[in-house]
Structure formats: structure tokens, C-alpha cells
Amino acid sequence: MAQALYRKWRSQTFDEVVGQEHVVRTLTSALAQGRIAHAYLFAGPRGTGKTTMARLLAKAVNCLAEDGPKPCNQCAVCQALNEGRLLDLIEIDGASNRGIDEVRTLREQVNFSPNVARYKVYIIDEVHMLTPEAFNALLKTLEEPPAHVIFVLATTEVHKLPPTIISRCQRFDFRRIPLDLIVGRLRFIADAEGIKADQDALELIARSATGSMRDAISLLDQLSSYGSDSITRELVQAMLGAVSVEPLADLLDDVVQGDLKGALGLVAQLVDQGLDPRQLTAELLDYVRDLLQVKAGNPPSLTAAGAQTEARMRAQAEALRVEDLLRLSRLLTQASLEIKGNILPQLPLELALTEAIVKPEAAPAPAQSVQPAQQPKPAPRPAPAPAATPRQEPKPQPAPQEPQPVAAQPRREQPAAASAPAAAPASTAPAGEGIVDLDAVHHRWDEFVENLRTRTPRTLALSVQALLRSGAPLRVEGDVVVVGFPSEFHRHKANENAAKALAEKALAEALGVAHCAIRGVVVSPQELKAAEAARAGKKYAAPPKPTPNAAVSEATDPVIQYATNDLGAVAKPIAPEKPSSVEEETP
Amino acid sequence: MWNVIGHEWAVRLLSASLADGRLSHAYLFTGPPGVGKTTLALNFAQAIVCEGNPPPCQQCAPCQQVARLIHPDVRLVEADGATFKINQVRELEREAALAPHSARHRVYILAETERMSREAANALLKTLEEPPEPVVLILLASDAALLPPTIVSRCQGLDLRPVPLRELTQALVEREGADPAQAELLARVSGGRPGWAISALRDPSVMEARGRHLDDLQRLLASDLVERWEWAAGAPTDRRALRELLDNWVAWWRDVLLIAAGQGDKIANLDRREALEATAAWCPADAARAFLAQALRTVQGLAQNVNARLALEVLTMDMPTAPEIARIHGG
Secondary structure (H helix, E strand, C coil): CCCCHHHHCCCCCHHHCCCCHHHHHHHHHHHHCCCCCCEEEEECCCCCCHHHHHHHHHHHHHCCCCCCCCCCCCCHHHHHHHCCCCCCEEEEECCCCCCHHHHHHHHHHHCCCCCCCCCEEEEEECHHHCCHHHHHHHHHHHHCCCCCEEEEEEECCHHHCCHHHHCCCEEEECCCCCHHHHHHHHHHHHHHHCCEECHHHHHHHHHHCCCCHHHHHHHHHHHHCCCCCEECHHHHHHHHCCCCHHHHHHHHHHHHHCCHHHHHHHHHHHHHCCCCHHHHHHHHHHHHHHHHHHHCCCCCCCCCCCHHHHHHHHHHHHHCCHHHHHHHHHHHHHHHHHCCCCCCCCHHHHHHHHHHHCCCCCCCCCCCCCCHHHCCCCCCCCCCCCCCCCCCCCCCCCCCCCCCCHHHCCCCCCCHHHCCCCCCCCCCCCCCCCCCCHHHHHHHHHHHHHHHHHCCCHHHHHHHHHHHHCCEEEEEECCEEEEEECCHHHHHHHCCHHHHHHHHHHHHHHHCCCCCEEEEEECCHHHHHHHHHHHHHHHHHCCCCCCCCHHHHHHHCHHHHHHHHHHCCCCCCCHHHCCHHHHHHCC | CCCCCCCHHHHHHHHHHHHCCCCCCEEEEECCCCCCHHHHHHHHHHHHHCCCCCCCCCCCHHHHHHHCCCCCCEEEECCECCEECHHHHHHHHHHHCCCCCCCCCEEEEECCHHHECHHHHHHHHHHHHCCCCCEEEEEEECCHHHCCHHHHCCCEEEECCCCCHHHHHHHHHHHHCCCHHHHHHHHHHCCCCHHHHHHHHHCHHHHHHHHHHHHHHHHHHCCCHHHHHHHHHHCCCCHHHHHHHHHHHHHHHHHHHHHHCCCHHHCCCHHHHHHHHHHHHHCCHHHHHHHHHHHHHHHHHHHCCCCHHHHHHHHHHHCCCCHHHHHHCCC
């Protein structure tokens, strides 16, 4: 079995290490000055060279070369290490040997002096997987190991290490490797291995590796065994299910033109051709990001964008506003997160495109719109495309004005007297011609809802009360009070016959009319808020209602009692503050 | 002769690397359930141990042993219960150190590795990077994004994508003897996953269950909330059955979206075209989209162990309502 290329081409000298100059410089100068620490911590993403660097370090401290750069890769120790037979390099898989027992064994062995080399080097890979007990058992050894021991801890998840471990090590953070450096290294390996590869193919490989050298070399390895003479961009695309730039530009054109049919058709076609929906989503996101760059006046970053594509991108960037691009990239980001484990991996992308193209329905389906001023305005579309967006029209709810059902008729079989005393006196309301006015409803609403609790049957009354508390009166149509509710559930409940009858009777009494009806509709939260606000405004703006028992309260107020009885005062209405309507009533 | 439907590029790559003697020590096959990962892995294992020509010959003793999962050097390791455990990985490491029994290599196929516990995955890392010489590890997972990146980066990844419609239909007719209309329906409903299509072909109960799910859905469209909740109360609570139900619903609603967008020829549920078109006539594309988004959230929620009945109640509440019903209730 051939050795994987990424193992075969592990860097053997510090100079070969790619993309981690900051680590290399610090380490080599420390080595040159003979300032070797007893514990190092290498942290960074996968495939950035942590294990490689650890082995290089082990080699450099033990190299026997008198002068010249270390490691020399010539001396006995270097060669033994390269061949993986140096006894003084102990590589421990932290994830498999994670318990306290393993650490105890290690502590015992640490004390023995090295076999042939100057230092015993312990490399603990995946060190974040040690158990907390194991970490604690390691602390003492890590702080003051024997002079002949060097620890190198390597991890991809440094945040999982206890701070007590981190503070005992010299820490080096490895960075993702830049694209051009990966391409350069790939080119070097390809040439050395006699693999023919196009430059743009290598670039695509490097891009898909997202900064991990191991990923990039693995992919090169894999492609080299594909059996064709040369690695081309098309081959890499077929392998990765990657997308060329033209379909992306086509998709964006569909978005610009509001062509939902075209967009969904193209996605279906691409996926059926064997493109990876995940890649498609990710690359469309990249494309949109590039459009943002173009919009901002920068050149697009896509390596393969030819002059033609660039012209198209400029036109698209022209047609879309920055907000549209931001919205689109948010939708696509969301979509790329939802793909995970989905049976239909293209669906999130399709939904994102639909959302981007189709105007949001103006307010779900409240019947004949209430207060147009309150409705959220659908975001204006960048490119007008009325023809392309197919059906917005068939509104599910034409909501024809049905004659109010039986419950609306005055039903007086139960004498109102039973609950009348608790109900508000119907004094101020316009005497019952059957016409209800919105102001009166606004004034009386709280009272009406509050008094519902005294109605029978009690459980129904309470549930009606709770229902109405979540709604608000919107308007009056003849003797029908239209009440807005936040959801279909509320509306449905409120329109049930028994509930309706009870509420209508109570409302009629509160308003002092012979009968009135209630009709529930579903409205958007904004509308509901507006209606609430309108009602509250009316209520507070309204003159304070004199309570019929004002006299009583004066008589029972202890202060007034004291004033009248003991001080001989006389209670009088304060005339100027009372509006005229009160004057009429007080007699 | 590779007995795999579709994935021609993957087959070519694997057989070429075998012919060149450039076998890698670790592979990762990813793709949705039923797309053909296990099939491809077993075929690859056959090719590795095959004694005939060209490998896999499907005739020689080793090939047949692999097919029956009794080859001493080829092991299919599956999750032990709900997860892949660290002990399974340790046992594998021990066993992998031994020399192969009869073949040149030992092949381990690890199924559903997305269910590996974190400890198991990390324990596997070192073996995965530099396994004993004659060992080939083949990891299977539904999505590489579900695995730790450290695992993914140590394997040669082959991402199996849905098989093109025509290819799958043809294969179902030619290899499985399906009736062409049936084959096309299965190919479409499966979303390009041969494994699913074949199991549905062999086991009629799969399609029957789907039929029930879609009947329920179509009935609920014309039901009010009370009926929908009654239905939700009686719906299955078993996660697997629920997932199946939701997958079927999602596919159905996606068809509504496609028809509403004017892409009626791309739909999956061919046998339901009438109901789909009737729905698309009153349900605007955006409403279908909103419901699909909600359904996907529900699927996700169920995976995270939310209360199944509550989730279904909320979902059915959000489902668009056919206009007749909406009118009766005076909306």
C-alpha cells in the first residue's frame, strides 16, 4: 500500500514548513540560543502543521550536527527519527490514552534518562481529550519535569484545556495556511511525484481545503489516482461536485429578474447533474460576497472569473442594492446551515431562493385590510418583475361578508337581571338603535372584558375573557364589532357559538344597545398593537367617568368623614373641573 | 463488475487506485441514507480481497464471502446501540494490529460514524492517521459536517451525491425488474437514493406508509384546527416514524412549491399530481415556502428531542388551510 502523500511529504526541515513563519522563527532562534523550554503547547486548526512541527522540534533538539542548520537529517538521531524508530521520541495519542492511569505510567517513565538522544520528547497529540483527573495528575510533571524531558502538547481545541495546563507551557498558535502557499506546496509535490496538474485545478483544490494542508494534499493524492493523465479543473469539479461560475451567474440573474421558475428549474437541473447542493449553496454565497465586493468597487476575487463573467457581475451588482445582497447572503447562510442531514439537501437552497424572489405576502390573510397605514410595507423590489413571479393573487380568504349566524340575534331567554347589577350601567351609551360606535366600544371595552367574569357559565365566561384580552376591537360595521386576534386559534375559539353568544350579550349590555355582534379576524401583531394603542389613547383621552357611587365614596373616606363630622366641613363638587356631561348626570 | 447504481466517478477512482497499488489507508464515504454508501464500501472491500479479474469479480470465494459478510478480513462495524462507543474503537485497534487472515489487507467498514461518541471519534484519530500497514478503514457517514473535522481531514473523502433520475429509473427497470412507471415514481420519490428506491420496491409497506402519510396530509389541509389537533394527538410518537412522516410531507410540499413556481415537471410525487395542483391553485409559493421552512425546523426540533406532540400541533397549526375551510370559519 502506498504511503499517503501527506505522510510522505511531511516537512523534514523548518524551512519546508509552510505558512507558520511566526512559529518557525521563534522556535529556531530559541534553539539557536539554546533556550529550550520544558513544555510547549501547539494549538491550531487541523492540517496546519502541529504534529509536523512537534517532530521537527524533537529532531532539532536531539540533532547531533556540530554546526549548520538543525535538524540536519543526516546524523544517526535524525535518521532514526525520520524512520520512526527513535526510542526517545514518545508519541502519545491523548484521545486513546486519556485516563489517569496512563498519565501515572507516563510519570513513572519520565524519570528514566533517554536512551540515545539528548532529550526524551513526549508528544501528546489531541491532548484536549484527557480527562480532568489526567490533566491534574499531569500538572506537577508538566511544571517541573526532569531536565532531560520536553513535553509537546498538540490540540485543535485549546479552549478545552484547563488554564493550569496552558500556563505551564509555551504556547504557539498555528494559523490557517494562505491559499497561495498551499497552491505552491501542491505544485512542488505534484512536480516531485510526476503528477500533471493544471494551475487552476490546484487552486480549486486549495480553495476547498480551507487552509488545511493535509486536506489539500489528500485531495491531490486522491485525484492523482483517478487514472487520467492530468488533473484538470473539470476533474476536480466532478470529484467535489463543485460548480463553475456560469450557473452561479445564471442563478443570480434569475434573482435579479425575479424569475422563480428559472431559479428552481436551474437548481433541480444542476443537482440532477450530480452537483453537490451543499457546494452549490456555499459557492452561491461566495458569489454574492463577490458581488458585494464589486458593488463596493473592488474587483471580484473569484480566481476563474473571466472578463465576461466580470461584466455580468457588474450588471448584477448594479441591479441589486446593498440591502438586497445582504439579505440574500443572510438567507444563503441560513440555508447552508440547514442542509446538514437533510434528506433533500437542495431544499434549503430552494427555499432561500424562493424567499429572495417572491415578495412576502402582505399581511397573512386578514380580510379587507384594516388600517392600511399600519401595514408593514413589503420591501420594494430592486428589479420590477411583475410578470415573472407567478401567483401572488389567489388570496386564500376572500372572506365574503356572511350574515352573522344565529348567535348574533338577540336571545333573551335568560333574564338579564341575574347579572345586570354587575354589568356596567348603560347610561352614557347612545340608546339602543342597534348602531354601535367605535368610540363607545373603546370606552367600554375594558369594563366589558373585566365584567365578563361575573357571567355564567363561569368557565366559559373566564375563557372568553382570556380570549378577548388577547384581542382588540378594530372597527364597527353596523352593529358588528370586528375584533382582531393574534392567531387563527384565538379567532376560531372566539367564533364558537357559545362563546360568541355570551360575549355578544355582555357587550350589548355594556354598550346599552339591544344587540350587537362580534366577529373575530386574524391580524398581524403590528395591527393588533396599533388597535390596542388606538383604544388605550381613546380611553385615556376620554373624560373620567364619574362613578355613580361617587357620593358614597366621599361619605366613606375617613379623611372626609373626619372633616365633615369633627370639623364641620361640607362636601361640595368642584365645579370648574367637572365637564358639562357630569352636570347632567349628578342630579 | 461493480454492483453499484450510479456514482460512476467514485467507482472509477477506487478501481484506478486499486489497480495502481495506491490504496489509501482511510476513506470516508458520505451521502444521504440510502444513496449507496454501504453498497459501494462492500464492493470496494470485495475488490480489495478479490482473487478474480477484474476485481471485484463477484464470482470468487472471497467476493461471495464479503457479500455474505463472513469474510474473515472484512468487517462491517455498526454502532452498538445508539452510539459508536470508545470500546468498539479500542477493540478495532487491537484487532487491526493483527496480520490479515487470508487476504493481503484487513478492511474495516465503519457504518454511521456520525453516531460516534466524541471519545470514540478522538480515539480513532491516531489510528486513522497512521494505521497499521495492511489496514484499510472505510468510514461511512450521512454528512461530513456531522463528523469532527479532524476525522474528515485524515480520510480520502468521497461524497456520494444523489443519482441522476434517468440513471436510477433505468437501473431499477433493468436490474430490479421494476415496471417503468413504478420505477420513475420510486426514483423521483427517493430523491436519487437507490437504496431507498430498492427497499421500497421490495417492501410494499414503505410505499403504503407514504400513501397513508400523504392521505393524512391532504385530509388535514381541508380540516380545521380541532380536527388537526385530534390528528396530532393520534400521530405516531416514535421518532423514526415521525421523521419518515415529515420527510414525506416535506417532499409533498416541495412539489406544491415547484408547481406554484411553474416547474410542474420536476415534482417527485407523480401519483399525487392532481391534489398537488389543486393545492398550488390556492396556496401561493411564499406560503408553501413558509410552511416548508417550518417543517424543516420541526424536523430539526425532533432531532433535538422536543415534545413530539407539541411539535406536530404547532406544525399543523401553521399548515396553510384550504379556502373552503377558511371561509366557513369566516376568516
